[in-house]
Amino acid sequence: MDILSFEFKKNTSITSNTNLLILDRDGVINVNIGYLHKIEDLIFTDEFPYIIDKFKVGWDVCVATNQSGIARGMYTKHDLAELSKYMEEKISLMGLDISRWYYCPHHPDFTGKCSCRKPEPGMLLQAIEDYKPKRTVFIGDKNTDLLAAEKAEIEYVDIKDVSLFTV
Secondary structure, X not given: OOOEEXXXXXXXXXXXXXXXXXXXXXXXXXXXXXXXXXXXXXXXXXXXXXXXHHHOOOXXXXXXXXXXXXXXXXXXXXXXXXXXXXXXXXXXXXXXOOOEEEEXXXXXXXXXXXXXXXXXXXXXXXXXXXXXXXXXXXXXXXXHHHHHXXXXXXXXXXXXXXXXXXX
């Protein structure tokens, strides 16, 4: 199964040989309400401003998110794209640019096993291949995020510890 991604900004170039920050979405960028797909339900986490302050200079930023609500028929890829575009616009106004959104629309009970659904490292490895960074940090909030980072052999920071993390 292919790893899917969104890129909303035209003429954005991925800077290779720089630092790469990969963010989980639910629980890191936004409060995890379960299957977020409506703009009106979006609430940013209290920790997200710390991420903006620490990583807005010298880092390329992307998102890697499991979105099994698509496989479950709860929302569509189009719904996810619309929400992601809205989030990207709001986040850009806060001072952080996200260049790409990687997402896994699969769930093993509905679509079978895949290599992109965390804890598998597929999305992280694809980002590393696309960006070719010198250093990669993944910020997540679940054990599946930690396991994916370990399999991809990259640094992991739990969202609870992001205010203590030094870059």
